[in-house]
């Protein structure tokens with residue numbers, strides 16, 4: 322069975338004002354050193370497992386030169402067996418992309434780009450503290466297409482302080498008409514410890530009202546299918562066949578290995594996460610030890626709960642036959658009570674193969690997920 326491989330690149334040119342991820346300021350020597358550590362970890366964890374998706378995420382992986390990306394890909398292929406049709410995604414920030422590095426990435430076998438556009442409004446880029454301009458984002462898309470990328474995804478954020486419905490519609494429209502294969506739409510999450518969180522807490526900026534944020538999401542999920550981008554997950558839209566295979570594996574509760582600080586793995590029912598600190602990660606690997614700092618084995622019930630919750634993120638929902646094949650029990654035998662109750666409330670709907678969230682519950686998915694979580698605690 323093939324697994325996914327996630328490779329974390331924790332460097333950024335500058336911290337965005339809303340960002341709560343683990344990332345560090347980029348320095349050339351630190352990057353070179355880091356790539357050696359990554360390959361050391363790959364050597365420790367790779368035993369020739371078949372890998373059908375590779376995702377270089379961050380941070381800002383597009384800060385790596387083509388030569389560095391080549392070192393990583395060649396390195397991991399020594400320890401993992403990449404399938405012929407492997408999906409290789411590179412996350413990129415617009416200001417790091419140029420025709421030359423895009424062409425080189427494509428030649429190396431990167432076949433999917435995920436570009437962090439976030440918004441095309443110059444006014445709204447400011448509170449986010451992004452380094453790029455709207456024009457750089459549009460240029461990056463055009464150059465990527467020119468370099469031969471036919472599987473491009475862009476991220477957009479809604480619910481930005483000062484954002485109107487019209488601002489949002491303009492962002493979505495401008496991207497939807499650029500022949501992209503995939504769009505991810507994220508509601509802005511505010512973390513108190515970030516500069517944006519602080520500004521909002523101090524009253525310097527105000528978030529849009531919840532109703533307006535809900536309208537933004539609803540408008541986009543009605544509009545995008547008209548442009549050929551079908552919603553297939555709560556936050557994700559794709560042209561047919563262009564769903565992100567790497568993330569589909571997560572949502573199908575499949576196995577994956579993550580390399581790098583803060584990266585998590587899920588193999589044979591065991592979830593492990595690496596230390597979220599480059600220094601500690603380095604020390605562990607230098608000493609020939611694993612960099613894992615958190616490890617849990619999920620029991621069968623916990624795994625079943627996770628499988629249902631993750632599958633319900635997808636429009637296709639939970640498939641009864643796949644569930645029975647995986648757990649040797651019928652879905653209704655395990656979750657009959659919850660399913661009956663949710664169907665009665667109209668929070669779940671039957672499909673030909675199983676169940677899924679109805680349209681009106683997708684923005685409220687967590688409420689449904691909580692019903693299944695109770696099962697695992699009883």
Ligand code: SF4
Nearest residue numbers: 333336337340379380
């Ligand atoms: S580029 Fe991404 S990871 Fe880096 S600071 Fe900005 S949001 Fe965070």
